[in-house]
Amino acid sequence: xxxxxxxxxxxxxxxxxxxxxxxxxxxxxxxxxxxxxxxxxxxxxxxxxxxxxxxxxxxxxxxxxxxxxxx
Amino acid sequence: xxxxxxxxxxxxxxxxxxxxxxxxxxxxxxxxxxxxxxxxxxxxxxxxxxxxxxxxxxxxxxxxxxxxxxxxxxxxxxxxxxxxxxxxxxxxxxxxxxxxxxxxxxxxxxxxxxxxxxxxxxxxxxxxxxxxxxxxxxxxxxxxxxxxxxxxxxxxxxxxxxxxxxxxxxxxxxxxxxxxxxxxxxxxxxxxxxxxxxxxxxx
Numbered sequence: 001x002x003x004x005x006x007x008x009x010x011x012x013x014x015x016x017x018x019x020x021x022x023x024x025x026x027x028x029x030x031x032x033x034x035x036x037x038x039x040x041x042x043x044x045x046x047x048x049x050x051x052x053x054x055x056x057x058x059x060x061x062x063x064x065x066x067x068x069x070x071x
Numbered sequence: 072x073x074x075x076x077x078x079x080x081x082x083x084x085x086x087x088x089x090x091x092x093x094x095x096x097x098x099x100x101x102x103x104x105x106x107x108x109x110x111x112x113x114x115x116x117x118x119x120x121x122x123x124x125x126x127x128x129x130x131x132x133x134x135x136x137x138x139x140x141x142x143x144x145x146x147x148x149x150x151x152x153x154x155x156x157x158x159x160x161x162x163x164x165x166x167x168x169x170x171x172x173x174x175x176x177x178x179x180x181x182x183x184x185x186x187x188x189x190x191x192x193x194x195x196x197x198x199x200x201x202x203x204x205x206x207x208x209x210x211x212x213x214x215x216x217x218x219x220x221x222x223x224x225x226x227x228x229x230x231x232x233x234x235x236x237x238x239x240x241x242x243x244x245x246x247x248x249x250x251x252x253x254x255x256x257x258x259x260x261x262x263x264x265x266x267x268x269x270x271x272x273x274x
Contacts, residue, residue, distance in 0.1 A: 013241045024116060
């Protein structure tokens with residue numbers, strides 16, 4: 001598979017910052033070469049889950065009665 | 072392969088790959104690859120010399136990776152690492168030197184003979200936080216969000232359904248997790264007489 005097709009599949013799977021970083025110089029044939037790919041699972045998913053978790057634990061804020069104060 | 076694979080093609084490819092790597096497990100990495108293998112290959116790819124010095128030479132001789140996935144970024148102490156297609160487990164043993172005793176390294180490979188070799192390589196090293204198991208990249212036997220890092224070295228090109236394997240890798244990574252891959256890719260069009268050969272999958 002060409003590198004650009006592999007990168008496209010990484011992106012389709014959800015990885016971000018997906019890139020072909022470099023070639024390794026190891027070849028298994030005249031038509032192939034070793035390559036290094038990097039990808040990350042987005043942090044947003046964690047942030048979204050954290051926010052959802054926090055929202056589950058949020059208590060209704062206590063209402064404070066404000067008494068008028070004199071001047 | 073330009074056309075759709077038949078079920079028979081798929082079976083032939085799986086059997087060919089397993090057969091080749093069973094041979095590698097029995098005869099050693101030097102038997103079957105057109106690129107350098109073993110400790111010399113690891114030196115050429117820039118694996119850290121201080122880590123290589125902690126791994127027995129006969130274990131390093133099993134290395135048949137196509138690059139150095141560790142060159143793509145650090146692995147931190149305490150992290151959980153999946154070595155996808157671990158073969159004889161050399162990269163797993165490198166990874167555990169980076170995670171330290173608080174980390175966890177799991178090596179997964181589709182070839183039972185390779186996992187047996189990886190377990191033999193692990194024996195006597197006193198690394199209880201490394202384990203090896205047989206499994207398929209297209210159906211990972213792990214829960215969602217299980218690993219901070221996945222490393223893979225020369226494996227995904229052998230996977231029949233790469234899209235499924237990548238989706239599985241994504242699933243088992245924790246959010247923010249890193250995917251560090253060395254793999255063989257096509258750099259030019261295969262000539263027509265080679266393009267449809269099943270044996271291209273495991274040469």
